[in-house]
Amino acid sequence: xxxxxxxxxxxxxxxxxxxxxxxxxxxxxxxxxxxxxxxxxxxxxxxxxxxxxxxxxxxxxxxxxxxxxxxxxxxxxxxxxxxxxxxxxxxxxxxxxxxxxxxxxxxxxxxxxxxxxxxxxxxxxxxxxxxxxxxxxxxxxxxxxxxxxxxxxxxxxxxxxxxxxxxxxxxxxxxxxxxxxxxxxxxxxxxxxxxxxxxxxxxxxxxxxxxxxxxxxxxxxxxxxxxxxxxxxxxxxxxxxxxxxxxxxxxxxxxxxxxxxxxxxxxxxxxxxxxxxxxxxxxxxxxxxxxxxxxxxxxxxxxxxxxxxxxxxxxxxxxxxxxxxxxxxxxxxxxxxxxxxxxxxxxxxxxxxxxxxxxxxxxxxxxxxxxxxxxxxxxxxxxxxxxxxxxxxxxxxxxxxxxxxxxxxxx
Amino acid sequence: xxxxxxxxxxxxxxxxxxxxxxxxxxxxxxxxxxxxxxxxxxxxxxxxxxxxxxxxxxxxxxxxxxxxxxxxxxxxxxxxxxxxxxxxxxxxxxxxxxxxxxxxxxxxxxxxxxxxxxxxxxxxxxxxxxxxxxxxxxxxxxxxxxxxxxxxxxxxxxxxxxxxxxxxxxxxxxxxxxxxxxxxxxxxxxxxxxxxxxxxxxxxxxxxxxxxxxxxxxxxxxxxxxxxxxxxxxxxxxxxxxxxxxxxxxxxxxxxxxxxxxxxxxxxxxxxxxxxxxxxxxxxxxxxxxxxxxxxxxxxxxxxxxxxxxxxxxxxxxxxxxxxxxxxxxxxxxxxxxxxxxxxxxxxxxxxxxxxxxxxxxxxxxxxxxxxxxxxxxxxxxxxxxxxxxxxxxxxxxxxxxxxxxxxxxx
Numbered sequence: 001x002x003x004x005x006x007x008x009x010x011x012x013x014x015x016x017x018x019x020x021x022x023x024x025x026x027x028x029x030x031x032x033x034x035x036x037x038x039x040x041x042x043x044x045x046x047x048x049x050x051x052x053x054x055x056x057x058x059x060x061x062x063x064x065x066x067x068x069x070x071x072x073x074x075x076x077x078x079x080x081x082x083x084x085x086x087x088x089x090x091x092x093x094x095x096x097x098x099x100x101x102x103x104x105x106x107x108x109x110x111x112x113x114x115x116x117x118x119x120x121x122x123x124x125x126x127x128x129x130x131x132x133x134x135x136x137x138x139x140x141x142x143x144x145x146x147x148x149x150x151x152x153x154x155x156x157x158x159x160x161x162x163x164x165x166x167x168x169x170x171x172x173x174x175x176x177x178x179x180x181x182x183x184x185x186x187x188x189x190x191x192x193x194x195x196x197x198x199x200x201x202x203x204x205x206x207x208x209x210x211x212x213x214x215x216x217x218x219x220x221x222x223x224x225x226x227x228x229x230x231x232x233x234x235x236x237x238x239x240x241x242x243x244x245x246x247x248x249x250x251x252x253x254x255x256x257x258x259x260x261x262x263x264x265x266x267x268x269x270x271x272x273x274x275x276x277x278x279x280x281x282x283x284x285x286x287x288x289x290x291x292x293x294x295x296x297x298x299x300x301x302x303x304x305x306x307x308x309x310x311x312x313x314x315x316x317x318x319x320x321x322x323x324x325x326x327x328x329x330x331x332x333x334x335x336x337x338x339x340x341x342x343x344x345x346x347x348x349x350x351x352x353x354x355x356x357x358x359x360x361x362x363x364x365x366x367x368x369x370x371x372x373x374x375x376x377x378x379x380x381x382x383x384x385x386x387x388x389x390x391x392x393x394x395x396x397x398x399x400x401x402x403x404x405x406x407x408x409x410x411x
Numbered sequence: 412x413x414x415x416x417x418x419x420x421x422x423x424x425x426x427x428x429x430x431x432x433x434x435x436x437x438x439x440x441x442x443x444x445x446x447x448x449x450x451x452x453x454x455x456x457x458x459x460x461x462x463x464x465x466x467x468x469x470x471x472x473x474x475x476x477x478x479x480x481x482x483x484x485x486x487x488x489x490x491x492x493x494x495x496x497x498x499x500x501x502x503x504x505x506x507x508x509x510x511x512x513x514x515x516x517x518x519x520x521x522x523x524x525x526x527x528x529x530x531x532x533x534x535x536x537x538x539x540x541x542x543x544x545x546x547x548x549x550x551x552x553x554x555x556x557x558x559x560x561x562x563x564x565x566x567x568x569x570x571x572x573x574x575x576x577x578x579x580x581x582x583x584x585x586x587x588x589x590x591x592x593x594x595x596x597x598x599x600x601x602x603x604x605x606x607x608x609x610x611x612x613x614x615x616x617x618x619x620x621x622x623x624x625x626x627x628x629x630x631x632x633x634x635x636x637x638x639x640x641x642x643x644x645x646x647x648x649x650x651x652x653x654x655x656x657x658x659x660x661x662x663x664x665x666x667x668x669x670x671x672x673x674x675x676x677x678x679x680x681x682x683x684x685x686x687x688x689x690x691x692x693x694x695x696x697x698x699x700x701x702x703x704x705x706x707x708x709x710x711x712x713x714x715x716x717x718x719x720x721x722x723x724x725x726x727x728x729x730x731x732x733x734x735x736x737x738x739x740x741x742x743x744x745x746x747x748x749x750x751x752x753x754x755x756x757x758x759x760x761x762x763x764x765x766x767x768x769x770x771x772x773x774x775x776x777x778x779x780x781x782x783x784x785x786x787x788x789x790x791x792x793x794x795x796x797x798x799x800x801x802x803x804x805x806x807x808x809x810x811x812x813x814x815x816x817x818x819x820x821x822x
Contacts, residue, residue, distance in 0.1 A: 056746035056754050056770075088742050088754075090771030123739020124772050236743050314725070314809075315817055322818025328499050328534020332647050335467035343467050359467075360501035361535050398725075400811050406726055407733025 002174035003263035005270055008182075011168025012150025016180045016203040018042045018247040021149045022142035023156030026135025028083030028121065028128070034156035036135035039201055040077035040108050040143060045243040047075040047116075048213035050221050052238035058087035059097040060117040061239060067101070067116060072210045076114040078201055078241055079104035079136060080157050082186065086119040086127050087236035096127045103133050107140035118199045118239050120159055120186060154184040157199055160405055161186050165278040171206075171267040173260055177250035179206035181267045185225075185275040198279060200225065200240040202271070206264055207246035209254040216265040217242045224272035227304070227393045228280050229311045242268070276394060283396030284405045288320050289377045290397065294334070295390035296383040302339040303391035306382065309337030317398035320378055325369035327355045334382055345385030351378070358385075413585035414674035416681055419593075422579025423561025427591045427614040429453045429658040432560045433553040434567030437546025439494030439532065439539070445567035447546035450612055451488035451519050451554060456654040458486040458527075459624035461632050463649035469498035470508040471528040472650060478512070478527060483621045487525040489612055489652055490515035490547060491568050493597065497530040497538050498647035507538045514544050518551035529610045529650050531570055531597060565595040568610055571816055572597050576689040582617075582678040584671055588661035590617035592678045596636075596686040609690060611636065611651040613682065617675055618657035620665040627676040628653045635683035638715070638804045639691050640722045653679070687805060694807030695816045699731050700788045701808065705745070706801035707794040713750040714802035717793065720748030728809035731789055736780035738766045745793055756796030762789070769796075 014021050019041050023034040049068045051061050068075070079100055086093050097117050104115040119127065143149065154164035168182035187198025202217075221240055246252075253261045281289040292310050297303035310316055313333040319326040327348055334346065348356035351372040356362055372378070425432050430452050434445040460479045462472050479486070490511055497504050508528050515526040530538065554560065565575035579593035598609025619627075632651055657663075664671045692700045703721050708714035721727055724744040730737040738759055745757065759767035762783040767773055783789070 054743060054746040055752055056742050085739070088739050088767070088770070088772065092771075122737070123743060124737075124767075236739075236746060314813075318814050318817035321814065324819060326534070328496070328647075331467050331499050332465060332534060335465040335647060341466055356499070359499070361499065364535075398814060400814050402725075403729050403732065403809060403811050403814060406729035408735060 002259065004172045005267055006170040006172065008168040008170060010147065011182055012147045012166050013039055013153055013182045013184045013201060013203050014145055014147055014150035015168035015182045016205050018205055018245045019203045020143040020145045021153040022139040022144060023152035024135055024138045024142055026138065027131045028081055034152060035082045036139050037080040037153040037156040038077065038104065038108065038139040038143060039153060039203065040110065041243055041245040043245050043247065044074045044076060044114070045245045046073050046208055046210050046213050048210070048217040048242045050217060050240045052236060054236045056088055056236045058085055058119060058237040059089055059093035060086055060119045061237060062094060063097040063101060064116045064239060067113060071113050074111065074114055075116060075243060076110040077108065077243065078116040078118060080118040080199060081127070081132060081135070082157050082159050083121040084119060084125050084127050085121045085123045085237050087123040089124065089126050092126055096129055099129060100127065100132050100136070103136045107136050116241060118237070120157065120199050120237055123236060150184070157184065157186040159186060160284050162282055165275050165282070167271050167274045169267060169271060171263050173250070173263055177248070179204060179248040179250060181271050183271050183275055185279060187279045198225065198238055200275060202240070202242040204242065204244045205246065205248040206244055206250065207248065207252045208244045208264065209252065212253055212256060212261055213242055213244055215256070216268050219265060220268040220272045223269050224276040228276045229308060229393065229395050280394035280396050285399040285401030286396030287399050288397040290320060290380065290395050291377070291392060292380045292395065293390060293392045294382045294384065296385045296387055297389040298387035300389045300391050303389050304393065306334045306337045306339050306384070307391050307393045309333045310380065310382070311393045311395040314398055317395070320373065321397040321399045323370060323373040325350060325355070325364065325366065325373060330380060330382065331356065341384050342386060347383040347385065349381040413670065414677070415583045416678055417581040417583065419579040419581060421558065422593055423558045423577050424450055424564055424593045424595045424612060424614050425556055425558055425561035426579035426593045427616050429616055429656045430614045431554040431556045432564035433550040433555060434563035435546055435549045435553055437549065438542045439492055445563060446493045447550050448491040448564040448567040449488065449515065449519065449550040449554060450564060450614065451521065452654055452656040454656050454658065455485045455487060455525070456656045457484050457619055457621050457624050459621065459628040459653045461628060461651045463647060465647045467499055467647045469496055469530060469648040470500055470504035471497055471530045472648060473505060474508040474512060475527045475650060478524060482524050485522065485525055486527060486654060487521040488519065488654065489527040489529060491529040491610060491612070492538070492543060492546070493568050493570050494532040495530060495536050495538050496532045496534050496648050498534040500535065500537050503537055507540055510540060511538065511543050511547070514547045518547045527652060529648070531568065531610050531648055534647060561595070568595065568597040570597060571695050572693055574693060576686050576693070578682050578685045580678060580682060582674050584661070584674055588659070590615060590659040590661060592682050594682050594686055596690060598690045609636065609649055611686060613651070613653040615653065615655045616657065616659040617655055617661065618659065618663045619655045619675060620663065623664055623667060623672055624653055624655055626667070627672070627679050630676060631679040631683045634680050635687040639687045640719060640804065640806050691805035691807050696810040696812030697807030698810050699808040701731060701791065701806050702788070702803060703791045703806065704801060704803045705793045705795065707796045707798055708800040709798035711800045711802050714800050715804065717745045717748045717750050717795070718802050718804040720744045721791065721793070722804045722806040725809055728806070731784065732808040732810045734781060734784040736761060736766070736775065736777065736784060741791060741793065742767065752795050753797060758794040758796065760792040
């Protein structure tokens with residue numbers, strides 16, 4: 001394949017030509033931090049989106065699903081608030097989501113039905129629409145195309161996140177053309193796949209046919225955001241939105257066989273994997289980033305199922321928090337994951353240290369294990385010994401701070 | 412139906428005529444507390460058992476499964492140790508389990524192949540057989556038929572449990588005959604159904620055909636131990652064993668249509684539900700006992716699936732720990748449980764306080780909600796509004812102490 005991906009250092013969602021952004025405070029966060037973000041394209045965009053599978057879909061999710069279906073090639077941007085999720089809010093919530101979208105369209109001078117909305121925060125509370133209206137006005141006035149404006153937007157969508165999550169990259173095709181991709185995400189708790197378990201907005205200037213934008217986003221999300229779990233809770237508000245304004249000087253991406261499509265999909269996947277890892281690294285209360293690979297499986301699905309079982313085990317996650325090489329809990333979680341396996345064929349590594357060979361304990365070097373567990377990034381590899389498939393998922397440990405953060409989230 | 416169940420106050424596993432028990436320290440627990448229990452019947456027993464579904468079955472589970480199949484009417488008892496789980500220990504572990512059973516048989520003068528074994532504790536360590544051998548000898552010498560001997564056995568099987576779990580009851584049939592049922596259980600973490608998520612030994616003096624003993628145990632476990640979850644982790648060692656020595660003066664229970672069978676099954680279910688609730692109440696780090704009922708479901712399976720999703724949600728459990736009526740997390744967990752539902756038909760109660768009606772927030776009285784959350788027992792009811800089936804599960808909250816206990820369990 002002949003393309004190259006170049007990371008843009010300190011990039012933001014406005015690293016893509018033709019996009020403006022802003023993040024302002026409107027009073028939803030008690031701290032007074034920015035809590036309302038706008039991302040707007042100078043021209044209409046091809047849009048693709050992936051939404052939560054939770055049956056209690058938040059009002060903005062319901063609104064966006066309809067909007068993307070109705071207007072997949074004319075979207076201009078998205079308004080996002082943090083602090084109130086507008087989920088489980090009934091018909092009043094649906095009206096508020098539609099009103100927030102309309103306000104954002106008016107304030108930015110965009111066409112009707114061209115703005116999406118996202119909300120994150122406490123479930124079951126109504127949006128204070130006076131604050132939202134003022135915030136949308138202020139954000140529209142603050143819109144900027146510089147990188148710093150994108151950083152402000154990424155900060156405004158944070159809830160319990162301790163830092164913004166943003167990445168951008170250039171994709172260079174070998175015919176000399178190319179395009180730029182950028183994304184920002186929030187997510188720290190209530191993180192579990194299906195889908196994206198978070199809010200994520202992606203911008204791109206490649207011209208892409210809607211069906212291919214959707215296909216590439218779906219595939220890239222499955223390989224990235226859907227491989228992260230923090231606490232096993234799938235949120236009501238998860239949304240990943242991709243806006244392609246087509247401003248790059250290059251041919252339209254309209255066939256899945258085009259090299260430009262493969263480059264687009266690869267760039268999108270790379271970007272989303274980076275955002276996914278950032279989310280795991282910033283999991284609520286996290287002290288460790290944990291990468292779990294299950295290999296030697298009969299299928300990728302089985303590998304993912306086993307890896308997710310380990311990644312969601314409270315006992316594995318507390319042991320890693322306690323720097324305790326309690327590997328029996330890892331095998332235990334594989335054993336109840338629901339896949340079939342032969343226990344006598346399973347091997348296990350913590351970092352470069354083999355702990356189990358063919359289902360039996362293998363020479364546990366406690367000193368080396370402790371050294372490995374003192375590192376900030378922990379790698380666990382389980383080999384099932386009966387196939388060629390593998391999957392990798394990302395998570396964080398389960399700490400006292402996770403409990404503190406979530407015991408008093410609403411109060 | 413014409414039978415009565417009478418709780419035996421302060422009963423223990425030796426409340427059933429014809430059973431002796433003991434609990435002694437043999438040095439597996441650092442604290443020096445009792446860690447080896449014996450339960451022995453004066454005469455051969457009909458045995459029934461239910462085992463973990465985890466594919467990494469501990470050596471004692473593998474041993475017992477074979478033994479029960481081979482000798483379902485000639486078992487005499489069980490030897491149980493706490494501190495080392497003898498799980499993920501390979502062929503050495505299997506030899507140790509068999510040796511522990513043989514030692515117990517010899518020390519108690521029972522027939523060969525008549526003693527079961529159970530182990531609980533750290534996964535991946537071999538049993539120290541010298542300590543086990545000495546402990547089995549000491550326990551055999553200490554066997555007693557008094558209630559206090561049963562209490563000692565119940566204490567000896569504890570790991571992170573803060574208190575023993577024991578119940579006993581008389582079942583009176585209307586023909587003037589009757590029998591006694593008793594049980595002890597341990598379990599505090601790594602508690603999640605399929606099966607029993609713990610060790611549980613039940614004694615009974617009713618004469619029961621083996622197939623009916625197994626059927627009644629299976630049904631009773633499904634309605635009790637399989638409705639408890641603490642942390643979503645299904646252990647490698649779960650075993651529930653029922654020993655019926657047939658010493659009661661009554662006719663053989665040999666048909667499922669007999670009233671005595673129904674009384675037997677009802678007694679067993681009552682006993683196991685009490686033990687199950689005790690386990691949830693004593694969940695690792697628990698500060699609250701939580702009972703979650705999902706009703707108005709199309710089937711009991713769907714009701715259980717939704718209730719379990721709420722019961723395993725870290726976010727629901729931390730909110731209750733924080734005394735925060737964050738009910739959105741409860742609906743959220745129902746929404747991702749995998750069942751189908753109409754969000755606009757769902758209602759929710761916390762204790763006697765309705766929080767959601769037909770999918771929308773309903774008059775949240777924060778003062779009353781706080782009062783309810785200050786109580787030690789919390790009741791959550793979700794009505795799905797589209798059927799007649801219901802299920803109730805039991806769990807505990809997720810506290811700082813859960814993390815503390817499990818961060819350093821092995822060290």
